[in-house]
Amino acid sequence: METTEAFVGLTCVDCGETFDPESATHRCPDCDGILDPDYDYDRIDLSREDLADRPFESMWRYEELLPFPKRAAVSMDEGATQLVECPSLADELGVGRVLFKDEGRNPTGTFKDRGQTAAITAAVQHGATDVALNSAGNAGQAAAAYAARAGLDSHVFLPSRAGFTNKAMVNVHGGDLTVVEGRIGDAGAAYADAMAEHDDWYSVKTFVTPYRHEGKKTMLYEVVEQNDWDVPDAVVYPTGGGVGLVGMHKAAKELRDLGLTDDLPSMYAAQSSGCAPVVEAFEEGKDVHEVWEVPDTICGGIEIPDPGASPLILDALRESDGGAVATSDEDILDSAVAVAQHEGLEMGATCAAAASGAWELARRGEFGEDDTVVLLNTGAGNKDDDVLRSHLMSKGV
Numbered sequence: 001m002e003t004t005e006a007f008v009g010l011t012c013v014d015c016g017e018t019f020d021p022e023s024a025t026h027r028c029p030d031c032d033g034i035l036d037p038d039y040d041y042d043r044i045d046l047s048r049e050d051l052a053d054r055p056f057e058s059m060w061r062y063e064e065l066l067p068f069p070k071r072a073a074v075s076m077d078e079g080a081t082q083l084v085e086c087p088s089l090a091d092e093l094g095v096g097r098v099l100f101k102d103e104g105r106n107p108t109g110t111f112k113d114r115g116q117t118a119a120i121t122a123a124v125q126h127g128a129t130d131v132a133l134n135s136a137g138n139a140g141q142a143a144a145a146y147a148a149r150a151g152l153d154s155h156v157f158l159p160s161r162a163g164f165t166n167k168a169m170v171n172v173h174g175g176d177l178t179v180v181e182g183r184i185g186d187a188g189a190a191y192a193d194a195m196a197e198h199d200d201w202y203s204v205k206t207f208v209t210p211y212r213h214e215g216k217k218t219m220l221y222e223v224v225e226q227n228d229w230d231v232p233d234a235v236v237y238p239t240g241g242g243v244g245l246v247g248m249h250k251a252a253k254e255l256r257d258l259g260l261t262d263d264l265p266s267m268y269a270a271q272s273s274g275c276a277p278v279v280e281a282f283e284e285g286k287d288v289h290e291v292w293e294v295p296d297t298i299c300g301g302i303e304i305p306d307p308g309a310s311p312l313i314l315d316a317l318r319e320s321d322g323g324a325v326a327t328s329d330e331d332i333l334d335s336a337v338a339v340a341q342h343e344g345l346e347m348g349a350t351c352a353a354a355a356s357g358a359w360e361l362a363r364r365g366e367f368g369e370d371d372t373v374v375l376l377n378t379g380a381g382n383k384d385d386d387v388l389r390s391h392l393m394s395k396g397v
């Protein structure tokens with residue numbers, strides 16, 4: 001296996017045991033907990049100047065802080081997305097600055113590419129021939145794309161309500177697509193049945209592979225570096241399984257521990273009130289979510305009723321002095337339209353939960369008037385153009 005110098009192993013977040021990444025490929029061999037890549041930070045010698053000397057061309061420019069070196073990565077130069085200033089939104093929210101991290105500018109149009117470049121690289125390192133996952137849609141499309149690039153076969157299980165673009169592009173990438181009637185849990189059951197029949201399939205599913213949150217860490221490194229090493233006050237993130245939120249919080253702690261920054265940004269989880277298990281657990285002061293009984297939101301990417309990593313998400317929210325907020329689908333779609341009309345920027349329906357969550361947090365007085373607030377736009381607006389246009393139609397436009 002070709003790994004980076006400081007990457008020392010995978011540590012189980014439940015039992016604390018550390019494993020060799022060569023043999024431990026997915027969940028904890030002892031207790032089935034989530035495995036988290038661990039580094040010997042003393043071996044990482046990285047300064048702001050070192051980074052300034054590197055081209056801003058892909059997330060692999062932070063290779064010292066990733067498990068695999070850039071030369072081993074199955075990459076399409078994902079990441080290195082723009083951080084766009086939003087003066088109208090800053091006025092509307094009553095804060096100093098709003099910065100829009102535009103993950104729509106990734107190879108398959110969402111930040112899922114950052115997770116899949118890392119997970120598929122691991123699959124190649126482990127000698128996999130086939131990768132598999134269930135997904136709400138975007139992760140499946142990204143997995144099919146990166147598998148194609150690596151010459152692997154992909155098996156993607158999507159619920160019937162996944163968007164047309166996702167289904168179509170899995171086909172276009174040559175993936176083996178199974179559309180399952182129902183929602184993400186139904187697709188998960190079909191995936192589990194298939195995995196039981198194919199013991200050579202390698203999972204690239206959320207928090208089953210240890211590498212997806214690791215890839216998504218890089219969003220926070222980029223935001224801080226693009227903001228001239230000024231740590232933003234708040235990051236608002238449309239939260240489903242919490243992969244990106246957990247990854248970004250880890251990244252913020254790493255930068256601080258390496259002496260590159262002093263503070264942590266407050267992390268905020270934004271969900272739809274149609275499926276808000278993380279918000280409910282946060283508000284009730286719990287350490288773990290309860291399964292959301294009847295999930296129903298148009299925001300497919302965050303319709304995750306049973307987020308297995310909720311203890312990690314809730315830790316990140318509390319440790320960073322952040323919070324959690326749920327808004328209605330109606331407000332979320334209105335926000336996507338408002339951002340498109342006031343700033344010109346395109347947000348997907350799921351992604352717009354971050355904008356509508358930020359508006360709600362501002363109404364509650366959560367932000368200071370000089371604060372810098374980052375909105376994580378997890379994907380491109382044109383992946384959901386039909387949903388957004390239909391929303392206008394529901395208003396007679």
Ligand SMILES: *Cc1c(COP(=O)(O)O)cnc(C)c1O
Nearest residue numbers: 138240241242243244301378379
């Ligand atoms: C997957 C997805 C999310 C949620 O991501 P998590 O890291 O699992 O919480 C948000 N937005 C979009 C567009 C997605 O595809």
Ligand SMILES: [Zn+2]
Nearest residue numbers: 012015028031
């Ligand atoms: Zn364990």
